[in-house]
Amino acid sequence: MLGNCTTPAVFQDRWHRLQERCRTLDLDALLIWSRGGGSVDCAQDLIYLANVCSATPLVPDLQGVWSGLSCSALVLPAHGEPVLVVDASRYRRQQIPVQDVRTTSMVADTAAAVLHELGLGRARIGLVAGDAMALASYRRLLQACPEAEFVPCDKLVEQMRRIKSPMEMDLLRQSAQLGSHAMAAMMRTATQPGCTEAYAVSMASQIITAGGGTVIDAATASGPHTEFYAFGQAPSWTTRILQQGDLFHCDLYGSAIGGYRFDLSRTVVCGRSPSAAQRHLIEAAAQAVADGIDAVRPGAVAHDIWRTVRDSLLRAGMQAPHPLAGHGYGLGWEGPWLIEGSQDVVEEQMALSIETIAALPGVGCAKFEQDILVHAGGCELLTAACPAFMW
Numbered sequence: 001m002l003g004n005c006t007t008p009a010v011f012q013d014r015w016h017r018l019q020e021r022c023r024t025l026d027l028d029a030l031l032i033w034s035r036g037g038g039s040v041d042c043a044q045d046l047i048y049l050a051n052v053c054s055a056t057p058l059v060p061d062l063q064g065v066w067s068g069l070s071c072s073a074l075v076l077p078a079h080g081e082p083v084l085v086v087d088a089s090r091y092r093r094q095q096i097p098v099q100d101v102r103t104t105s106m107v108a109d110t111a112a113a114v115l116h117e118l119g120l121g122r123a124r125i126g127l128v129a130g131d132a133m134a135l136a137s138y139r140r141l142l143q144a145c146p147e148a149e150f151v152p153c154d155k156l157v158e159q160m161r162r163i164k165s166p167m168e169m170d171l172l173r174q175s176a177q178l179g180s181h182a183m184a185a186m187m188r189t190a191t192q193p194g195c196t197e198a199y200a201v202s203m204a205s206q207i208i209t210a211g212g213g214t215v216i217d218a219a220t221a222s223g224p225h226t227e228f229y230a231f232g233q234a235p236s237w238t239t240r241i242l243q244q245g246d247l248f249h250c251d252l253y254g255s256a257i258g259g260y261r262f263d264l265s266r267t268v269v270c271g272r273s274p275s276a277a278q279r280h281l282i283e284a285a286a287q288a289v290a291d292g293i294d295a296v297r298p299g300a301v302a303h304d305i306w307r308t309v310r311d312s313l314l315r316a317g318m319q320a321p322h323p324l325a326g327h328g329y330g331l332g333w334e335g336p337w338l339i340e341g342s343q344d345v346v347e348e349q350m351a352l353s354i355e356t357i358a359a360l361p362g363v364g365c366a367k368f369e370q371d372i373l374v375h376a377g378g379c380e381l382l383t384a385a386c387p388a389f390m391w
Contacts, residue, residue, distance in 0.1 A: 011049065011097040015082060017160065018049075018160065019078055022076070025126065025153070027078060027125065027153075028078055028120055028124050029076060029077045029078055029123055030075075030076045030125065030126045030128055031111060031126070031128065031150075033073050033133045033137075034046035034047075034053075034071065034132055035054075035058060035132040035133075036052075036054030036056070036070055036071070037055065037070040040216050041070070042132035042332070044158075044161070044259070044330075045157040045158070046072050048161055048331055049157065050084050052072055052091070054086070056088065066106065067105070067109065067137065068106065068134070069107070071087055072084065072085060072087060073108075075111060075115060075118065077120070083101075083114045084101045084102070085101075085104060085110045085114065086104075091103070102114065109140060112140070112145050116145070120148065124148075126156060127152055127153060129152075130154040158334050161332075162330070162335060162336075163349045164350065164373070171256075172261075172373065172382065174256060175213065175262045176371045178208060178212075178213050178256045179256070179263070179371075179386075180264065180383045181207055181211075182208045184387060186204040186250060186252065187266050189203045190248040190268050191269070191390055192242070192270070193271040194242070195241070196239045196240060197238050197248070200220075201215075201220060204218060211256065212257065213255055213257075215253075215254040217251075218236060218250050219236045219250065219251040220237040220238075220248070220250045222249070222270075223246040226247045227321075229251070242270040243271070244272055245272060246271075247270075247364045248268050249266070249267040249366060251265040251355075251367055260331060262382075264369045264386060265369035266369075267281075268390045269390075277363045279391075280316070280360070281358055281365075284312075284317075285318075285367065287312055288313045288316070288318075288356045288368070289354050289355065289356055289369065291308050292356070293379050296352060297346065297378070298346060298347055298348040298376060299345060300346040301343055303342050305325055305338045305346070306324075306325040307340075309326075310325065313358050316358070319359040319360070321357055322355070322356055322357035324338065325339070325355065325356060326338040326354040326369075327352065328350055328353075329351055329352070329371070336350075346374055349374065351372070351373055352373075352374060353369055353370070353372075
């Protein structure tokens with residue numbers, strides 16, 4: 001199963017909580033849209049609510065043949081049972097908790113037909129689509145339901161996903177373990193002069209794939225390019241040969257069991273022990289993240305954690321070019337976003353990635369990032385299996 005949920009009751013509880021929220025917002029129904037076809041797509045909400053992710057990659061509509069291919073939609077009335085619309089005639093029926101499943105090659109049209117069938121053609125409908133719905137599908141939906149009022153509710157499911165169940169926390173632990181071992185292998189490889197960025201990334205990719213996961217990206221830069229988050233473009237690494245004394249950094253993120261993610265960053269020096277300046281740079285980045293983790297607790301404000309990370313870098317004499325000190329994560333990237341000015345509050349049972357980039361003119365930039373779970377009594381570090389330093 002995608003979400004590794006062994007009972008429909010897990011999903012039914014999520015539906016009921018969403019329906020309560022729906023009624024509070026004076027909505028007659030929710031239409032939750034998802035785009036699958038791969039881990040980099042926007043399938044999180046329907047994995048969470050219906051245990052489904054399309055196997056079809058995103059392709060343009062073909063007039064009269066298909067529309068919204070790779071997409072799925074869940075119609076959830078404020079009262080009653082949900083209806084799931086999927087884009088393929090063959091799917092793993094036994095893993096889907098929704099009883100009423102419609103298959104189609106015209107996803108928006110079929111979702112609109114379901115709305116009419118349920119008497120919702122003139123209703124007030126919360127649209128949870130985010131980045132997943134293409135303009136063409138939205139236009140088809142409006143054309144088919146001209147009298148319905150569609151209310152943007154993009155964050156509704158994501159806000160629910162922020163709080164992790166014990167089962168989800170176990171999956172995140174397993175995912176972080178896989179990502180940590182992969183990152184450690186990449187960093188060890190990158191300390192060897194003569195290998196390429198691509199070869200170092202391949203060491204991580206092999207471990208992740210063999211462990212049942214997938215790499216979403218490995219944002220990499222080295223040598224004279226470390227001021228870049230990633231110097232490569234499609235892919236985010238290059239075939240540059242690493243030289244002795246080069247800094248090498250990578251932000252590695254992917255997913256493992258059930259689509260639950262890992263997200264961590266490390267920096268190493270190729271071929272020799274770091275110089276005093278390089279050591280100071282890398283240690284400052286790691287210390288800033290450690291200070292940020294110390295500031296995380298239930299009730300902490302996102303801005304205050306961001307300020308803790310930034311101030312740690314400034315005290316160490318670093319520049320702080322990265323505007324982000326971390327974010328929530330799980331099936332996808334989630335709030336709270338730890339940025340300047342954000343008043344979002346950290347809650348118990350959230351999963352957070354705490355991250356930074358430290359910059360030292362004349363030396364370069366270093367990345368560092370750790371994954372944690374937030375508990376009442378403190379934070380649980382998930383990515384400790386990858387050493388902070390490789391010296």
